[in-house]
Amino acid sequence: MVFERARMVMRMTTTLAILALATVILLALWQYYTAAPWTRNGQVRVQVANIAPRVSGQIIDIKVTDNQYVHRGDVLYTIDPFDFRIAVAQATARVNERQADMTLRLAQHQRRQQLSSASASAEEKQQFEAVAEQAKAQYAEALAALSQARINLERTEIHSTVNGYVTNLTMRVGDFATAGVADIQVIDADSFWVDGYFEETRLRGLYRGALMRIDLMGVPTPLWGHVESITRGISSTNAERSTQGLPSVNPVYTWVRLAQRIPVRIHIDTIPAGLTLSAGMTASVAMVMPDGRRPHLSWASLFDGVNRFLIRPKPPNAVLHNQASAPLSDTDRKR
Numbered sequence: 001m002v003f004e005r006a007r008m009v010m011r012m013t014t015t016l017a018i019l020a021l022a023t024v025i026l027l028a029l030w031q032y033y034t035a036a037p038w039t040r041n042g043q044v045r046v047q048v049a050n051i052a053p054r055v056s057g058q059i060i061d062i063k064v065t066d067n068q069y070v071h072r073g074d075v076l077y078t079i080d081p082f083d084f085r086i087a088v089a090q091a092t093a094r095v096n097e098r099q100a101d102m103t104l105r106l107a108q109h110q111r112r113q114q115l116s117s118a119s120a121s122a123e124e125k126q127q128f129e130a131v132a133e134q135a136k137a138q139y140a141e142a143l144a145a146l147s148q149a150r151i152n153l154e155r156t157e158i159h160s161t162v163n164g165y166v167t168n169l170t171m172r173v174g175d176f177a178t179a180g181v182a183d184i185q186v187i188d189a190d191s192f193w194v195d196g197y198f199e200e201t202r203l204r205g206l207y208r209g210a211l212m213r214i215d216l217m218g219v220p221t222p223l224w225g226h227v228e229s230i231t232r233g234i235s236s237t238n239a240e241r242s243t244q245g246l247p248s249v250n251p252v253y254t255w256v257r258l259a260q261r262i263p264v265r266i267h268i269d270t271i272p273a274g275l276t277l278s279a280g281m282t283a284s285v286a287m288v289m290p291d292g293r294r295p296h297l298s299w300a301s302l303f304d305g306v307n308r309f310l311i312r313p314k315p316p317n318a319v320l321h322n323q324a325s326a327p328l329s330d331t332d333r334k335r
Contacts, residue, residue: 042283
């Protein structure tokens with residue numbers, strides 16, 4: 001009898017211990033997955049400078065190699081400058097010609113101005129004055145053309161606009177570069193950030209400036225950053241128009257509802273020494289406290305959430321809605 005009672009007590013104790021352990025594990029998992037915003041769907045992003053020449057011509061020299069680090073202002077490649085040097089020489093000769101013509105026209109105008117009205121009529125003086133002004137305008141135009149020719153010659157050397165890494169370099173000497181068409185890309189080394197794609201159900205608690213822990217796949221040391229901004233909109237397939245101009249609405253099954261993912265831009269504050277950061281890396285992102293731990297869900301917050309779920313809130317616009325939908329009185333009908 002005593003042995004049977006001891007076995008029963010042991011069974012009850014074991015059962016209660018297992019239930020207590022399961023409860024602790026469930027609470028720990030609840031704290032870990034719901035107390036702080038987090039996502040495994042993160043990605044390293046970067047800005048890329050698509051550099052295009054300002055003039056067209058054949059490439060005669062390439063100064064960089066693929067994945068090479070360059071500084072802002074470094075020469076990337078050179079376009080054949082021969083035609084542009086000829087253009088500068090022609091523009092210089094044109095300036096000299098216009099300058100000589102202007103000097104002559106101005107001297108003729110000054111001589112006419114010194115003559116009396118008996119020797120030169122007022123109309124003749126006006127004509128020489130107009131010719132002198134035309135000569136000055138033509139000289140100014142020649143100077144502008146010379147400036148354009150010189151700047152075009154300088155543009156035969158294509159410079160990097162950012163500090164970063166040349167990427168996907170495929171050009172070769174002899175290729176033809178077209179003005180306005182990007183043919184070389186440089187990754188801006190100062191523009192790396194992380195996009196965390198958070199489920200809409202996990203955005204609660206996120207705010208601008210929140211501390212974030214960034215764990216890259218295969219990198220044991222975490223990165224640290226802060227929330228820079230939260231995207232205010234994503235595309236919606238229900239906003240598309242059909243062939244008849246009617247809205248195209250996709251059917252939604254109530255028992256399969258997937259939460260949308262909202263991009264959150266995270267500024268990277270610290271990067272471990274020796275880490276080669278590349279755009280496209282996969283990252284897990286989680287909000288943390290200043291001590292590095294995730295926020296914990298208090299019992300008050302838990303009960304508050306349960307109350308919001310059980311208690312039906314009253315619409316704040318119920319009074320306005322009732323006034324707007326009230327039936328018209330006889331006086332209102334007469335009006």
